[in-house]
Amino acid sequence: MKKVLIVFGTRPEAIKMAPLVQAFKKNNFFETKVCVTAQHREMLDQVLDFFEISPDFDLDLMKPNQNLYNLTGEIINGMKDVLEEYNADYIFVHGDTTTTMAVSIASFYFGAKICHVEAGLRTFNLLAPFPEEMNRQVTSRITNYHFAPTEQSKSNLLKENILENQILVTGNTVIDALFFALEKLKKINNEEINNLQRIIQKDKDIVLVTGHRRENHGKGFINICNALKEISKDKNVQIIYPVHLNPNVQEPVNNILSNIENISLISPLPYEAFLWLMNKSKIIITDSGGIQEEAPSLGKPVLVLRETTERPEAVEAGTVVLVGTNVDKIVEEVNQLLNNNDKYKKMSLLHNPYGDGKASKRIVKFLLNK
Numbered sequence: 001m002k003k004v005l006i007v008f009g010t011r012p013e014a015i016k017m018a019p020l021v022q023a024f025k026k027n028n029f030f031e032t033k034v035c036v037t038a039q040h041r042e043m044l045d046q047v048l049d050f051f052e053i054s055p056d057f058d059l060d061l062m063k064p065n066q067n068l069y070n071l072t073g074e075i076i077n078g079m080k081d082v083l084e085e086y087n088a089d090y091i092f093v094h095g096d097t098t099t100t101m102a103v104s105i106a107s108f109y110f111g112a113k114i115c116h117v118e119a120g121l122r123t124f125n126l127l128a129p130f131p132e133e134m135n136r137q138v139t140s141r142i143t144n145y146h147f148a149p150t151e152q153s154k155s156n157l158l159k160e161n162i163l164e165n166q167i168l169v170t171g172n173t174v175i176d177a178l179f180f181a182l183e184k185l186k187k188i189n190n191e192e193i194n195n196l197q198r199i200i201q202k203d204k205d206i207v208l209v210t211g212h213r214r215e216n217h218g219k220g221f222i223n224i225c226n227a228l229k230e231i232s233k234d235k236n237v238q239i240i241y242p243v244h245l246n247p248n249v250q251e252p253v254n255n256i257l258s259n260i261e262n263i264s265l266i267s268p269l270p271y272e273a274f275l276w277l278m279n280k281s282k283i284i285i286t287d288s289g290g291i292q293e294e295a296p297s298l299g300k301p302v303l304v305l306r307e308t309t310e311r312p313e314a315v316e317a318g319t320v321v322l323v324g325t326n327v328d329k330i331v332e333e334v335n336q337l338l339n340n341n342d343k344y345k346k347m348s349l350l351h352n353p354y355g356d357g358k359a360s361k362r363i364v365k366f367l368l369n370k
């Protein structure tokens with residue numbers, strides 16, 4: 001029986017790997033174990049709880065305000081024992097985090113086959129997103145099987161001379177997770193959602209905000225907060241902002257946006273409650289990768305707080321607009337969406353450029369034939 005090890009460390013990787021864990025665990029041709037680096041802790045555990053995943057290995061690495069040097073070294077070191085103990089044939093990594101890159105390097109040293117989920121996204125600018133673009137490119141160099149979410153991501157890999165028979169276009173597993181969660185939500189009574197019902201003001205348009213990108217730390221976040229302060233002057237708007245736990249985000253957001261009318265700063269939400277809130281929102285403002293992918297499937301317009309994106313599909317379809325971190329630009333785009341019905345309708349088109357909910361099944365099937 002072939003052995004599979006699925007490794008992840010942060011909230012978005014957990015959300016996007018959970019459907020793959022479920023798909024592999026259902027299949028009797030593989031023995032499947034899960035390892036978390038715990039690059040994130042609380043935000044990772046929220047996802048593990050919802051998807052009912054108990055990791056077989058937990059490196060428990062997160063430290064307050066951790067830096068890239070220590071994190072990278074500790075992941076590579078920590079993985080050595082796990083790899084030697086379990087001796088997997090295939091190691092799955094996801095996306096573009098430090099966990100992705102460092103686990104890939106450790107797996108390369110160990111000699112197992114590396115399978116990269118959400119492969120081939122590129123900006124071709126190593127500084128944006130930083131360090132994620134580097135993480136993706138390094139991982140691609142040593143990956144054996146590349147699971148690309150879209151044709152565009154496949155074509156990026158082909159340009160880097162990766163062989164076509166090592167690439168499979170699968171759709172993004174984030175849509176598998178989304179469909180699973182929306183189904184599960186119909187059946188459960190969720191305490192967090194009940195809390196949100198008490199926070200939201202039903203007569204107002206909800207503007208949902210998230211942000212965490214390293215290249216926005218400092219000046220970028222100050223600008224974003226000033227723009228939100230300006231937008232909150234509109235009495236018909238309620239801004240709800242689940243604030244990422246990174247201290248470089250907490251500090252400017254709490255300093256600039258605490259105790260402002262029409263702005264609710266809340267803790268990071270469990271995935272299912274966040275989806276519920278996305279559905280209730282009129283506009284989403286974010287620098288998140290995953291949210292750019294989920295929002296078109298929920299028919300929500302997204303303003304992206306970045307200058308570039310490795311996810312061009314929804315930008316081309318017109319439901320996502322890059323606004324960067326310029327105060328005037330952010331305020332202007334929000335005002336247009338709130339006041340121009342035609343523009344709003346065009347941007348809230350329901351479509352699924354990132355997947356059909358069957359990505360995980362395709363990945364398992366691909367490996368069954370190897």
Ligand code: UD1
Nearest residue numbers: 010039040041042043044063064065066097098245246247
């Ligand atoms: C990381 C990833 C980024 C990904 C993002 C998703 C890297 C370099 N960055 O950024 O690619 O898009 O996660 O959210 O891989 N913290 C907590 N509890 C948590 C999580 C974070 O307290 O559950 C705090 C800690 O102080 C931690 C800090 O946030 O040291 C930074 O975490 P880190 O994973 O290094 O960076 P993120 O900004 O979360």
Ligand code: UDP
Nearest residue numbers: 012015242268269270271274288289290291
């Ligand atoms: N998300 C969540 N709770 C929140 C904010 C976001 O569960 O309070 C989910 C969101 O639905 C998406 C993912 O977290 O699936 C995005 O994570 P993040 O923005 O931290 O990382 P990125 O996608 O940018 O790597």
